[in-house]
Amino acid sequence: MQKSLIAPPPPQPSAVETLLQPPTLAAFLAALSIALLLGAFGFEYIGGIKPCHLCLGQRLPWPIMTIVAGAAMLGVRRGAHPMLAPAAFAAAALIAVWSAYLGAFHAGVEWKWWPGPPTCTGTSLPSSGGLGFNPSDIIKCDEIAWSLFGISLAGYNFIFSLVALAAAGLGLLKTVRRA
Secondary structure (H helix, E strand, C coil): CCCCCCCCCCCCCCHHHHHCCHHHHHHHHHHHHHHHHHHHHHHHHCCCCCCCHHHHHHHCHHHHHHHHHHHHHHHCCCCCCCCHHHHHHHHHHHHHHHHHHHHHHHHHHHCCCCCCCHHHHCCCCCCCCCCCCCHHHCCCCCCCCCEECCEEHHHHHHHHHHHHHHHHHHHHHHHHHHC
């Protein structure tokens, strides 16, 4: 019996393995960031839900995450500096922790677990003083404007931040091993 001189093809990665590769994780972080920002603006401009001070603060990590995810996408390309991808995924993980903190803090304020900033919980609102300011114009941070399954928008921000943290952490582990 004659042996074949043609080598068998290398095994193909499964769909799950492909999804958990650094390029896919970086693209996921960028897509998640953009989707969350579009969702926030959609709730505000289409749904008419005005954001409070803490809601606005929770938006800040996501455009930064988009930029960092773009750097991670560049870092996983052939010819990129070997530390670009690990550094970008590490930065993404830190941004996700920051965002999770902001979401958890705001959710805690909504659930009255701890006090929120006095300027947006109604505890030290200035009087109008004839300046045309109406205290009812302030969106209160300690009131849940919208919820689904008992979870507010701040709670969802916390959950999505944890998902981003997991993706960034996995991307960091996989790129550090390669570097």
